[in-house]
Amino acid sequence: MNKVASGQERLDAKKPIRQRPARADVEAAVRLLIEWAGDDPDREGLIDTPARVVQAYEEFFDGYNTDPAELLARTFEETNDYDDMIVLRNMRLESHCEHHVVPIIGKVHVAYLPAGRVVGISKIARVVEAYAKRLQIQETLTSQIADTIQSVLRPRGVAVVIEAAHMCMTTRGVRKPGVSMVTRRLTGVFRDDVNLRQEFLSSLPQGTAFT
Ligand SMILES: Nc1nc2c(ncn2[C@@H]2O[C@H](COP(=O)(O)OP(=O)(O)OP(=O)(O)O)[C@@H](O)[C@H]2O)c(=O)[nH]1
Numbered sequence: 085m086n087k088v089a090s091g092q093e094r095l096d097a098k099k100p101i102r103q104r105p106a107r108a109d110v111e112a113a114v115r116l117l118i119e120w121a122g123d124d125p126d127r128e129g130l131i132d133t134p135a136r137v138v139q140a141y142e143e144f145f146d147g148y149n150t151d152p153a154e155l156l157a158r159t160f161e162e163t164n165d166y167d168d169m170i171v172l173r174n175m176r177l178e179s180h181c182e183h184h185v186v187p188i189i190g191k192v193h194v195a196y197l198p199a200g201r202v203v204g205i206s207k208i209a210r211v212v213e214a215y216a217k218r219l220q221i222q223e224t225l226t227s228q229i230a231d232t233i234q235s236v237l238r239p240r241g242v243a244v245v246i247e248a249a250h251m252c253m254t255t256r257g258v259r260k261p262g263v264s265m266v267t268r269r270l271t272g273v274f275r276d277d278v279n280l281r282q283e284f285l286s287s288l289p290q291g292t293a294f295t
Pocket residue numbers: 181182183220221222223250252253257258
């Protein structure tokens with residue numbers, strides 16, 4: 085098992101990153117937002133909405149409760165010299181933009197080249213979730229996923245590509261539906277070896293962010 089954090093760091097990771105405000109205060113804040121929208125928070129259809137929104141936030145932002153590095157702590161020695169690319173394509177991305185707190189919906193593709201040890205594939209998807217379920221910008225999300233896998237698993241290289249639609253651009257503001265943003269982070273051999281990088285990038289499905 086890789087060493088990923090000291091005992092104290094591990095204990096800290098189980099706590100939320102920040103002290104949370106009281107639930108009642110947050111529900112009161114949602115009431116205010118309903119009034120700001122122009123509606124009556126006491127009408128029947130809205131009376132339970134503050135509680136629902138607070139609960140939804142617990143789901144949307146559950147990533148703050150998880151230490152992504154810890155998720156990769158259990159690795160398996162690969163004894164048959166498997167040394168080629170391992171690719172997880174088409175992981176659905178559901179995140180929220182840190183500027184407007186509206187959804188970012190897309191796809192995440194992750195590849196790594198192992199150096200003796202491999203990780204359970206679901207753990208890669210869990211790392212994606214742990215960072216996606218936070219307030220994000222796409223560039224940061226992309227880098228965090230790649231850099232965590234690189235620093236904990238220490239493979240020969242990691243490649244992360246994200247293609248996503250930002251609701252802050254499609255449903256408000258500039259209102260450009262159909263636009264997707266593509267970001268990528270390459271480490272190790274994926275950064276240095278043009279052919280390898282090309283092999284990975286050309287294996288990715290194109291234009292799939294909205295499905
Ligand atoms: N680079 C980057 N920008 C993002 C991301 N998500 C949203 N944005 C942009 O963040 C910017 C915030 O700009 P501001 O001028 O501060 O906010 P705003 O007045 O609401 O901007 P508009 O969306 O243009 O109306 C906007 O251009 C968004 O499109 C992201 O993941 N990465």
